[in-house]
Amino acid sequence: MHIEHLSLTNFRNYARLEWTLPKGTTVIHGANAQGKTSLLEAIYYLATSRSPYTTSDRQLIHWRAETDPIPYARLAAEVCTRHRPLDRIDMTLMLDTTNGDGARFKKVVKINGAEKRVMDLVGLVNVVLFLPRDLTLVEGSPSDRRGFMNDTLAQVDQDYLDALSTYDKILPQRNALLRRISDNLAAPHELDYWDSQLVKAGAVLIAGRQRFLRELEADAQKAHHDLTGKRETLTLDYQPSFTPTAGGDGQLSFNTTGLDLHRELSAEQIAPQFAEQLEAEKGEAIKRGVTLSGPHRDELRLHINGRDAGLYGSRGQARTAVMALKLAELSWMKQRIGEWPLLLLDEVIAELDASRRAYLLDRLDGATQTLMTTTELDIFTTSFLERAAVLRIVDGQIAAETP
Amino acid sequence: MSKAIPEPVIRLTEAFARLPGIGPKTAARLTYFLLRAPDEISQSLADALHDLKTETKFCSVCFNITVSDPCEICADAKRDGRVIAVVEEPLDVLAIERTGAYSGKYHVLHGAISPVNNIGPDDLRIRELVERVGQQDVLEVIIATNPGMEGDATAMYIKRELEPKGVKIQRLARGLPVGGDLEYVDSVTLTRALQGRSEF
Ligand SMILES: [Zn+2]
Numbered sequence: 001m002h003i004e005h006l007s008l009t010n011f012r013n014y015a016r017l018e019w020t021l022p023k024g025t026t027v028i029h030g031a032n033a034q035g036k037t038s039l040l041e042a043i044y045y046l047a048t049s050r051s052p053y054t055t056s057d058r059q060l061i062h063w064r065a066e067t068d069p070i071p072y073a074r075l076a077a078e079v080c081t082r083h084r085p086l087d088r089i090d091m092t093l094m095l096d097t098t099n100g101d102g103a104r105f106k107k108v109v110k111i112n113g114a115e116k117r118v119m120d121l122v123g124l125v126n127v128v129l130f131l132p133r134d135l136t137l138v139e140g141s142p143s144d145r146r147g148f149m150n151d152t153l154a155q156v157d158q159d160y161l162d163a164l165s166t167y168d169k170i171l172p173q174r175n176a177l178l179r180r181i182s183d184n185l186a187a188p189h190e191l192d193y194w195d196s197q198l199v200k201a202g203a204v205l206i207a208g209r210q211r212f213l214r215e216l217e218a219d220a221q222k223a224h225h226d227l228t229g230k231r232e233t234l235t236l237d238y239q240p241s242f243t244p245t246a247g248g249d250g251q252l253s254f255n256t257t258g259l260d261l262h263r264e265l266s267a268e269q270i271a272p273q274f275a276e277q278l279e280a281e282k283g284e285a286i287k288r289g290v291t292l293s294g295p296h297r298d299e300l301r302l303h304i305n306g307r308d309a310g311l312y313g314s315r316g317q318a319r320t321a322v323m324a325l326k327l328a329e330l331s332w333m334k335q336r337i338g339e340w341p342l343l344l345l346d347e348v349i350a351e352l353d354a355s356r357r358a359y360l361l362d363r364l365d366g367a368t369q370t371l372m373t374t375t376e377l378d379i380f381t382t383s384f385l386e387r388a389a390v391l392r393i394v395d396g397q398i399a400a401e402t403p
Numbered sequence: 404m405s406k407a408i409p410e411p412v413i414r415l416t417e418a419f420a421r422l423p424g425i426g427p428k429t430a431a432r433l434t435y436f437l438l439r440a441p442d443e444i445s446q447s448l449a450d451a452l453h454d455l456k457t458e459t460k461f462c463s464v465c466f467n468i469t470v471s472d473p474c475e476i477c478a479d480a481k482r483d484g485r486v487i488a489v490v491e492e493p494l495d496v497l498a499i500e501r502t503g504a505y506s507g508k509y510h511v512l513h514g515a516i517s518p519v520n521n522i523g524p525d526d527l528r529i530r531e532l533v534e535r536v537g538q539q540d541v542l543e544v545i546i547a548t549n550p551g552m553e554g555d556a557t558a559m560y561i562k563r564e565l566e567p568k569g570v571k572i573q574r575l576a577r578g579l580p581v582g583g584d585l586e587y588v589d590s591v592t593l594t595r596a597l598q599g600r601s602e603f
Contacts, residue, residue, distance in 0.1 A: 169552055176518035186523045193559040194518075197552070 001081040001126065001339055002369035003043060009074040010062035012038035013396040022389045025370045029377055030393035036373040039393070040129070040344040043371070046077050046089050047125035047342070048155060049107070049118045058095055058105050071095040079125050082339045087124055088112050119161065126155050126341035128330045130348045137325070138302050138310045138318040145300040149209050152329050156336045163204035170198045171296060179289040188282065195278055198294065203271035205295040206240050212332070213238050213300070214261040220328035227320050227359060232304050234324055236261065241297035244273040258301070323356060327363055345372040350379050412438065464535065466511045466528045468493050476508060483507045485542040488575070489532060489561060491515050491549055494586040499547065504594040507545070510535065515553040516560060524560050533564050541568075545600055547575040549584050562603065574603040 008017040013035045028036045037053070041060075045051055051060060061073040072094045079087045090110040095103045109116050111124065137144055154161040174194040180186035217236045224234035239258040244265055259265075277293045278285070285292050302309045302321045309321050333341045343364060349357055349372060361384060364370055377385065392400040412434055419430035437445045461467070462474035469475070476482060476496075486507030490496055496509050512527040524530075536544065546561055548554035562572050579588055579596050588596075 166552075173518045173552070173556075176521075180518055180521070180523065185521075186518070190516075190523065190560070192563075193556045197555075 001079065001337075001342060003125070003342065004078040004080055004086070006039075006042065007074070007076040008038075008042055010064070010071070011042055011060060011073045011075055012062065014038060014042075015062060015064065015396060017396070017398070019398060021369065021371075023369055025364075025367070025372070025384075025388040027377070027380065027385065027388050027390045028371060028373045028393060029390060030373075030375070030399075032375060034393045035396045036393050037346055038396075040346050040371060040373060042075050043077070043125070043342065044127055044129055044344060046075055046091060047121070047127045048151070049091075049109070049121055052129055052131065057093060057107070058103070061093055061095055077125070081124075081337075084124075089121065089124060119158075119165075122154070122158055122161055123156060123337075126333055126337050127344055128152075128326070128333055128341050129344045129346070130326050131346050132348050132351045134326060134348070135319050135322050135351060137322045138313065142297075142299050146295070146298055148325075148329075149212060149300065152333065153208055153212050156333065157208060159204060160208040163201040163208070166197065167201040167205060167295065170194055170201065171291060171294070174198055175290050178286050178291070182286050182289055188286070191282070195275065198291070199271050199275045199278065202274050202294045203267040206244065206270050206274070206298070207265060207267040209240075209295070209298065209300075210238060210259060210261060210265060214264070215335075216325070216328045216332050217261060219331040220324045223327040223363070224321065224324035227324060227356065232317070232320075233306075234309075234321055235303045235306070237301040237303055237308075239299040239301060240295070241293045241299075242274070242277045244270040258299075319352075320356070323352075323360065327360070330363075340366075340368040343367050343370040343372075345370070347373055347375070350374055350376065465509045466513065466531065467496055467509060481506075485540055486545065487532075487536070487541055487543070488545045488547050490547050490585065491554065491557070492586065495547065495549075495584075498586045498588065498590075498593060499597070502590045502594040502597065504597050507543075512548070512557065515548055515557040517553045517556075524557075527557070529561060529564060532561065533568070536565060536568050536570055541570055543571040543573065545573045545575050545597075547585060550579045558603075572602065573600045575600045 002023050003021050006017070006019045006021060008014040008019075011017075013033075019039075028039060030036050041051055041053055045060070051057065054060070061071050072092055074093075075089075075091045077089050079089060081087075088111070090113075092108045092110075094106040094108070096106055107118065109118055109121060111120060134148075137148060150164055154164055174191065177186055177190060177194060181188055181190070213236045220236065221234050224232065237258040238261060243259055274294070278291075281292050302318075302325070304313055304317055304321060307313070309318050313321070330341070330343070349360070352360065357379070374380075377390070380388075389401065391398055415437070416427075416430045416434045419425050419433050420427050422430075425433075437448070458470055459468050460470075460472060462469045462472055462477055464473045464477040467474050467476070471478070483506050487510050488499060488505060488507055489510045489512060490499070491512050491514060493511055496511065499505050499509075510528065510532045512529065512532075514522055514527050516522060516524060516527070532544075535541070544561075544565055546558040548557045558574055562574075565572055575596050579585070579592065585593070
């Protein structure tokens with residue numbers, strides 16, 4: 001798939017941009033803070049309705065627009081995929097300051113001119129984004145690794161996305177109720193509804209993650225073998241906060257062996273075990289006012305030759321493992337949607353040494369559309385640059401285009 | 404606010420600003436509008452505000468807002484008292500009445516269960532509903548809380564409380580947009596949902 005045209009109005013530092021994107025590889029080049037990253041951010045936002053760089057959507061609206069009575073930003077893209085010749089996606093982000101109690105953020109999504117729910121965006125544009133931050137995925141926090149699974153799965157699996165959004169709404173309600181029970185403001189049986197919903201959504205997430213990681217592992221291993229000359233073997237270790245088993249005698253995972261990825265469990269098999277787990281720890285959960293088990297506490301560990309790369313690996317090993325994982329994500333997505341997703345690489349090429357860089361660029365060869373940002377052009381070989389389109393961005397404008 | 408502004412002006416502006424959907428700017432604009440407008444406009448507003456609280460009350464049967472107690476709907480002998488529709492807000496009663504497709508009575512909860520907002524079953528008129536079902540000759544309860552998480556949680560709770568009473572319990576939800584408020588659902592959709600309600 002590829003994006004044919006991108007329009008931005010008041011988005012980050014783009015007051016106005018109309019950009020017809022070339023297919024193939026585009027290198028977006030310029031000094032820092034000129035707006036290179038915002039281009040990738042805009043495309044990622046159109047695909048997922050979420051920014052990888054900020055949790056506050058209102059920051060996406062150009063600061064100069066803030067003096068308007070209703071500051072707004074607009075993003076629009078024309079997208080071509082294998083299955084659909086042309087879709088026009090339109091998003092308007094508004095900061096409504098006219099109705100008191102602080103400004104209210106509003107997002108309006110239109111697909112081919114008709115207003116849709118944000119959920120309906122899913123699958124129209126699929127992207128794989130690679131950031132320097134991803135390079136610390138192995139040593140980083142568990143929530144980064146859950147984010148990796150969520151961001152990829154939610155782009156292609158509507159059931160997973162629905163379950164994730166339900167889970168994220170139920171969890172704070174359940175936690176609030178646990179605290180109310182502990183304060184004697186509510187009765188334990190009031191948990192029933194929230195538990196049943198949490199279990200239903202949570203089981204879909206666990207089953208989805210298990211399947212995703214199983215499908216990912218072979219590709220990740222292959223890329224990792226390529227990168228290490230077969231000296232090292234990468235394995236993925238999925239550790240749900242409790243371990244569902246095929247037999248149903250689930251128990252807490254104090255060990256590090258995690259869930260066997262190759263014995264597939266369905267959401268229907270997992271749900272009753274998750275329910276049992278919540279029941280078993282109810283007293284403790286009430287005492288502490290938090291939900292102790294569930295996909296929000298899952299872990300994903302990466303092992304190299306059987307040893308935990310986050311704990312015992314070198315920085316170089318951790319980076320290699322991440323690269324293998326990201327490349328596997330790309331293959332997985334390609335497999336799932338039946339064509340190349342959009343590739344967005346933000347400043348990440350410069351972070352890699354020459355051999356990893358060469359391997360990465362080689363693996364991306366043939367992609368339908370790749371956008372990569374960089375502050376320096378000389379990290380690329382001349383022959384690579386000859387085949388790519390090169391853009392220079394200065395102060396929210398496309399200043400020059402070569403060839 | 405500056406001392407140059409007379410105290411009654413400040414007081415009214417602050418009173419407006421406490422209302423939902425009204426910010427300080429709008430509050431000031433409303434105040435200055437009234438200041439310049441003919442006396443009868445502010446007088447009729449003052450009267451209306453005064454009467455709102457002194458001349459309305461909750462119906463002691465269904466807890467809808469009413470002038471007379473019991474309310475007109477509860478007092479109407481032509482309506483079928485054996486069927487009760489349970490709604491979150493008085494405006495939901497209006498939405499269902501607009502369809503003309505319902506001839507039973509109502510019960511207004513005044514909210515929905517929401518632990519994050521510190522609203523539990525005891526903050527709603529659920530106990531009164533259970534008592535009412537036990538005392539009156541009720542055959543069917545239609546739970547018409549809003550579709551979505553909080554409305555569902557409330558519906559589940561009510562179902563559990565009413566089950567021992569042996570009444571038919573139905574949920575009005577099918578075909579309604581999830582997350583939407585009943586009061587904004589158009590009459591055609593709501594009528595269809597009323598006809599296609601299902602036991603749960
Ligand atoms: Zn009444």
